[in-house]
Amino acid sequence: MSNPSKNILRGVIVLTYIIIMAVVIYGLAAIFTYLNTGADRSTMLHTEIKQVEHYLPKVVWAPLNNVGRPMDTQTLKSIEDDYLDAWYVKHVAFKSNTTTGIDDYYTESARENLYNIITINSENENSIDATTLFHNITLEFFSEDGQLVVLTDKDVVEYKRLFKSGKYLTEINEISTYKITLLLEDGFWRIRHLVREKSETHNPKVKNLPINSSELKGINYYPQDSPWDMYGDKFDASIIDADFKVINEAGLNSIRIFVPYEDFGKSSVTPDKLEKLKNVLDLAHKNRLKVLVTLFDFYGDYSVLDWSLTQRHAESVINYIKNHQALLGWDIKNEPNLDFESRGKELVLAWLDKMVAHVKAEDPNHPVTIGWSNVESATLLKDKLDFISFHYYKDLDQLEPSFNSLKATTNQPVIVTEFGLSSYNGFWNPFGNSDEDQAKYHKDIQTIFKTNGIPYMSWTLYDFTEVPKEVVGGLPWRKNAQKHFGFIDKNGLKKASFKFISSKE
Known part of the structure; x- marks a missing residue:
């Protein structure tokens, strides 16, 4: 064997010996530490x-x-x-x-x-x-x-x-x-x-609160450049302030906003997010707007062992802003009935029932609702709520009878907290609606609202360039339609529908 080969072999043997000795010494040290200080608790628990x-x-x-x-x-x-x-x-x-x-x-x-x-x-x-x-x-x-x-x-x-x-x-x-x-x-x-x-x-009774809804004229709000990520890195108070001024000058008096559960830190709510939320309410108050705060956005677990975590989350958010002058009330969850099939109707309703009682216990001074995705679900838990709210995206000829039918079942105020029409008619939907169709839709629905005294909050101020797949899924015809519900287009220009953003006297 040549000298170079022998040297390489010796080097490998020495290196192997050093590695083995290091492992042995490390293992003995770990055992010694364990015996002298006690085992770490998390390693002892079977379930960790x-x-x-x-x-x-x-x-x-x-x-x-x-x-x-x-x-x-x-x-x-x-x-x-x-x-x-x-x-x-x-x-x-x-x-x-x-x-x-x-x-x-x-x-x-x-x-x-x-x-x-x-x-x-x-x-x-x-x-x-x-x-x-x-x-x-x-x-x-x-x-x-x-x-x-x-x-x-x-x-x-x-x-x-x-x-x-x-x-x-x-x-x-x-x-x-x-x-x-x-x-x-x-x-x-x-x-x-x-x-x-x-x-x-244990069936705690909750006191129902009045809400002055008769003159409610509102809109769902996200900044144009950060929809569904309102409190992230793009948060800009000056942009929100300018948007709220536009909303107020358009004749509206309220907004509906969303608090994403995971983004806010789940059970350990992030102080920075809370401060941004309060800032939004400060700007709303400055612009004479009331705020309906929708909790638990993008939450969809509902498992019973998760309930205590969601209650800690709600407490943190509620106690931070419950005394704010701009606060209109609490929307427990956006469209929870869409989770009935995947999570089970009984489980979702049980979670909602407990959360309604919990929110009322934490804040007994502001009304509570649930933002149902349709009028058919709006009778659920209605006696526990201070006002009934539902979303309407069906044909307008059924809105008036549907509203009156629901109103006949309850003494609570009833509010339509989402409605709108997409103006998308591009490649993925060549036979979709135009800007003019959207304008006619809003003109007609405002006539219905005014005739029947229906409080409302439209969807939404802006067209968006990006929509997360978590909102409507990944299908391009759904994502593109969702981008064009706004009264203001992606270039910042008012669309024809803006003329009918509110039912001005």
Whole structure:
């Protein structure tokens, strides 16, 4: 073998030896660290639960006045986290009929009852999809050795959906009181006893608020250069201010805007987004416009275990702007009935029902509605709402009878919060409507509105050059049609329809 070949072989052997030794040393160091500091908790959990991302029911602690050892803040936080994680694990177990994670949050004696329930449900093909939304906890006792606590959890708001062989049976709304004992084992606060002391049906009544809708003349608003991304990098207060001036001078007095759920940070709402939202309301007030704020745009999960996260989101948005002078009211969700087929009508309606009550609890001073996509769905939950709103894109000859038929079913005001006609007639729809057709449409619908005293909000101020596929899908004939609903074209010129943007006296 030549010297160069021998040198290469030696080099490979030496390098391999160095790599093996490095791996061995790293492994020994990791083991030593593990044994001396304790295992990281997330690596111990079978389910690797991350409570912040999955489960955030509202928790209120009573002032600490417990028997036994004084409680410190850090320990109390650990107790709360483990207690809520135990609820979450139980919800997952009863939904899936598996025992994963139970050992981490329940003592050996407490597991037996849970295992029995899971076995029975599994054998009978039953499952329970559940969550809790509110806990009101009192620390009753903390042992001197710091190993045991006793809690009372009052007014626990629980929601359950029962299934048989995968088919939905019914829902249960409860408010309960529990007595809980937790033991500290291996760094975990595990539930030893969880006993329900009382339970009753929970159907909170909400007070309906009046809304001055008789003179409402409005429009749905997005800036032309950032539709469906109003609070992103292109946010420009001067552009929005100028647009609001145009809207006001056109004879309109209100706008409808949208708060995208994920873009705003889901359960951990981004302060920068909230400040931009408030800025929009400031500019609306400056231009004498009222604002209907539509929550949960682009949200479509509705899963029961997600409900606590959506409630935390709503709280953050509502409490930031609920005292603003420009706020007209809250639209819980844009066109949620379009999710009935994919998510299940019962589930969507249950989420809406709980969210209506939650929004009213957070802000009892502003009216609440749901922006249904059609008049047929507008009777749903109508007694829970302060005013009924629906969108109308059908033939105008059916608008008046449809409105009057709906109005006959409710004492609540009824508002058409979306309507319009696309002026697109290009390659993907050569027989579409022209600018003149669009103008005639708005002239005719304004006559109907005025004759019948119908409050309205049109869609929308501008034509757009780009429409995200999440809005109408990727089909070019749908995307191009959506780009041409505006009263002002992509070059900033008023279209023929602008003359009929409002029903001026």
